[in-house]
Amino acid sequence: MRETHDPDAVLATMNGALVIVTTASNGQRAGCVVGFHVQCSIEPIRYAVWLSKANHTYRVALFATHMAVHAVSSEHRALVELFGGTSGDTTDKFAACEWSPGTGGVPLLAECPTVMLLARHTAWDDGGDHVCFVGTPIATGSGGRIEPVRLADVADLVDAGHDARERPVPDLTAS
Numbered sequence: 001m002r003e004t005h006d007p008d009a010v011l012a013t014m015n016g017a018l019v020i021v022t023t024a025s026n027g028q029r030a031g032c033v034v035g036f037h038v039q040c041s042i043e044p045i046r047y048a049v050w051l052s053k054a055n056h057t058y059r060v061a062l063f064a065t066h067m068a069v070h071a072v073s074s075e076h077r078a079l080v081e082l083f084g085g086t087s088g089d090t091t092d093k094f095a096a097c098e099w100s101p102g103t104g105g106v107p108l109l110a111e112c113p114t115v116m117l118l119a120r121h122t123a124w125d126d127g128g129d130h131v132c133f134v135g136t137p138i139a140t141g142s143g144g145r146i147e148p149v150r151l152a153d154v155a156d157l158v159d160a161g162h163d164a165r166e167r168p169v170p171d172l173t174a175s
């Protein structure tokens with residue numbers, strides 16, 4: 001192995017697929033584009049997504065019972081811009097797209113029929129800027145085979161709604 005230290009270059013080569021993760025809790029809906037996600041057990045089947053501590057979706061997911069993982073293809077570019085480039089802190093994303101409520105109130109995006117509904121059971125914070133949420137797939141929808149949108153497809157197009165280093169500061173004086 002020729003030694004270098006450039007993890008970004010290796011990760012760029014992997015060029016992971018993007019998904020849109022949605023969730024709901026305490027009467028709030030949330031969702032964002034996620035590049036950090038993977039199946040993490042076969043039997044029982046488990047799926048993991050990592051959410052940034054900066055994101056509105058993370059705060060809603062902390063109290064959620066369910067999450068939905070939607071596959072996205074190039075035809076979903078507008079949705080990727082909406083869910084990856086704006087934040088639920090300032091934009092009502094669900095007023096700008098079609099959806100219906102699934103189990104646990106989780107918004108299911110009408111444009112993305114290839115979807116996995118997860119019953120969320122654990123969250124793992126290893127001190128990084130993202131937290132791992134693990135769930136069991138309990139229902140799926142299939143829109144047939146799709147060619148996923150990948151990191152490199154949107155790298156120059158979508159600026160994340162939140163930088164991963166941001167931390168919201170709660171207003172403790174609010175009654």
Ligand SMILES: Cc1cc2nc3c(=O)[nH]c(=O)nc-3n(C[C@H](O)[C@H](O)[C@H](O)COP(=O)(O)O)c2cc1C
Pocket residue numbers: 018030031032033034035036037050051052053054055056057058083084085086087088089130151154155158159160161162163
């Ligand atoms: C290509 C790309 C990949 C992203 N991957 C993740 C991710 O894995 N986890 C995450 O929490 N946010 C990820 N984001 C950032 C969120 O999608 C983005 O900050 C979003 O605006 C957050 O919305 P929210 O505040 O409503 O949750 C990604 C954004 C882009 C453009």
